[in-house]
Amino acid sequence: MKEVDTTQVYPQDPNKTYGLMELVRGTKPTVGPAPEDMVYSWPHLLIRELVIFLTVAACLLVAAFLFNAPLEELANPNHPPNPAKAPWYFLGLQELVSYSAFVGGVVVPGLLVVALILVPYIDRKKVGVGIWFARERWLANGTFLAFLILMCILIIVGMYFRGPNWGFVVPWE
Amino acid sequence: MAPDKSTEKKSAGMEFFENVYRSIFRYGRIPQDGEGASYAVFNNLFLHIHPVKVSRHSLKFTYTFGLGVIATSLFLILTFTGVWLMFYYYPSATEAYGRMLDLRSSVDFGFVLRNVHKWAAEAMVFFVVLHMARVFLTGAYKPPREFNWVIGVILLLLTLGLSFTGYLLPWDQLAFWAITVGTSIAGYAPVIGEPLRQFLLGSDSVGQEALIRFYVLHVVILPGLLYVFLAVHFWRIRKDGGLSHPSENEPQDVAEKGAEL
Numbered sequence: 001m002k003e004v005d006t007t008q009v010y011p012q013d014p015n016k017t018y019g020l021m022e023l024v025r026g027t028k029p030t031v032g033p034a035p036e037d038m039v040y041s042w043p044h045l046l047i048r049e050l051v052i053f054l055t056v057a058a059c060l061l062v063a064a065f066l067f068n069a070p071l072e073e074l075a076n077p078n079h080p081p082n083p084a085k086a087p088w089y090f091l092g093l094q095e096l097v098s099y100s101a102f103v104g105g106v107v108v109p110g111l112l113v114v115a116l117i118l119v120p121y122i123d124r125k126k127v128g129v130g131i132w133f134a135r136e137r138w139l140a141n142g143t144f145l146a147f148l149i150l151m152c153i154l155i156i157v158g159m160y161f162r163g164p165n166w167g168f169v170v171p172w173e
Numbered sequence: 174m175a176p177d178k179s180t181e182k183k184s185a186g187m188e189f190f191e192n193v194y195r196s197i198f199r200y201g202r203i204p205q206d207g208e209g210a211s212y213a214v215f216n217n218l219f220l221h222i223h224p225v226k227v228s229r230h231s232l233k234f235t236y237t238f239g240l241g242v243i244a245t246s247l248f249l250i251l252t253f254t255g256v257w258l259m260f261y262y263y264p265s266a267t268e269a270y271g272r273m274l275d276l277r278s279s280v281d282f283g284f285v286l287r288n289v290h291k292w293a294a295e296a297m298v299f300f301v302v303l304h305m306a307r308v309f310l311t312g313a314y315k316p317p318r319e320f321n322w323v324i325g326v327i328l329l330l331l332t333l334g335l336s337f338t339g340y341l342l343p344w345d346q347l348a349f350w351a352i353t354v355g356t357s358i359a360g361y362a363p364v365i366g367e368p369l370r371q372f373l374l375g376s377d378s379v380g381q382e383a384l385i386r387f388y389v390l391h392v393v394i395l396p397g398l399l400y401v402f403l404a405v406h407f408w409r410i411r412k413d414g415g416l417s418h419p420s421e422n423e424p425q426d427v428a429e430k431g432a433e434l
């Protein structure tokens with residue numbers, strides 16, 4: 001007769017009123033962490049959310065008293081500032097546009113959005129999930145970080161190193 | 174529910190309040206046990222977007238750094254201060270700028286209101302990008318979360334759109350020329366570029382028509398869409414089995430590692 005394996009996968013907690021019925025393979029909810037690794041959302045998660053919300057609100061209030069939002073003169077269509085700059089998060093694009101309007105303004109942002117959407121359909125192998133900077137993911141993480149850093153550099157150049165007619169200036173002169 | 178001795182002695186007034194309280198929160202005060210904790214979550218409209226239980230891993234601050242929750246908090250605060258600002262703001266090229274000056278001088282704490290809205294808006298762009306980086310660098314977009322990542326990209330684009338449309342509303346030099354530059358970029362696209370630019374502006378250049386279009390996009394259409402997609406985003410987190418967890422990694426990978434040892 002075949003031996004039946006009766007060892008428990010997860011050790012039984014005597015206070016538990018339910019038991020482990022079966023193991024299934026799949027990616028459906030709660031197949032993953034063992035029941036002992038789970039805690040109630042109330043209070044564990046909700047308290048954390050509340051603390052984060054209140055911290056954010058407090059920081060904003062302090063910032064609001066310390067720093068005034070910019071307000072320049074009334075809009076005047078006849079007096080363009082030189083240079084006219086887009087909001088900071090678009091300065092990277094404006095910088096690219098200064099090299100080529102079509103490539104910088106249309107091709108690059110379009111490709112970036114398409115690439116972002118395609119990421120999870122290209123890179124599907126389930127390795128390094130749930131781990132920061134997993135070693136197996138060095139190529140993916142490295143590529144992503146390279147793009148992020150490049151964007152930051154372009155934004156900083158657009159913010160501080162561009163003067164009249166989008167010419168190069170140094171901010172400390 | 175069986176009344177205990179203490180409720181028998183209660184005055185009529187106390188009983189009234191007790192009844193009202195119970196009609197709202199059916200399962201008593203702060204729940205102490207597992208059953209109460211479960212009821213507390215799934216009997217409350219606002220809490221039931223949460224699962225009853227979450228993994229310890231997902232609560233570790235150094236896993237998510239709370240970035241998604243920070244972005245959500247900022248958006249709630251932006252909605253609140255934004256609606257409040259609507260009481261004072263007037264989307265007219267001749268009125269708008271004066272209303273901004275009023276917020277600084279004649280409205281009580283008007284400058285705080287505007288400053289909170291402005292800094293929260295800048296912070297939201299920043300934290301949404303950081304949240305995206307967290308999701309990427311922890312491999313959290315892999316199956317079954319591919320589609321939630323796509324929803325995320327839509328949320329990012331909506332966030333940028335909200336920030337951009339809001340930028341025009343003060344109707345100062347900064348606003349006017351930033352939007353002139355920004356919309357001219359749209360005009361560089363072949364064929365559809367120029368019609369798209371004109372559609373956004375409602376005219377050849379930035380003026381009253383552009384202001385009203387940006388205003389409607391900013392206060393109704395884009396926030397409405399963002400709430401819808403945010404609801405889908407949160408719903409998907411639950412349907413995908415909570416946050417990503419290292420135990421999801423391929424078992425043969427673990428087996429291989431074991432064999433190597």
Ligand code: HEM
Nearest residue numbers: 237241242244245301305313321322325326328329416417
């Ligand atoms: C308005 C913007 C957004 C808000 C308010 C938001 C909110 C959240 C929240 C609260 C979570 C729970 C986990 C956490 O706090 O990190 C989450 C998870 C997630 N978000 Fe977002 N998100 C936004 C944008 C994005 C973007 C831009 C992406 C990616 C392109 C994204 C992809 C994801 C994914 C894949 C998860 C699941 C992560 C996991 O399972 O570990 N989200 N989001």
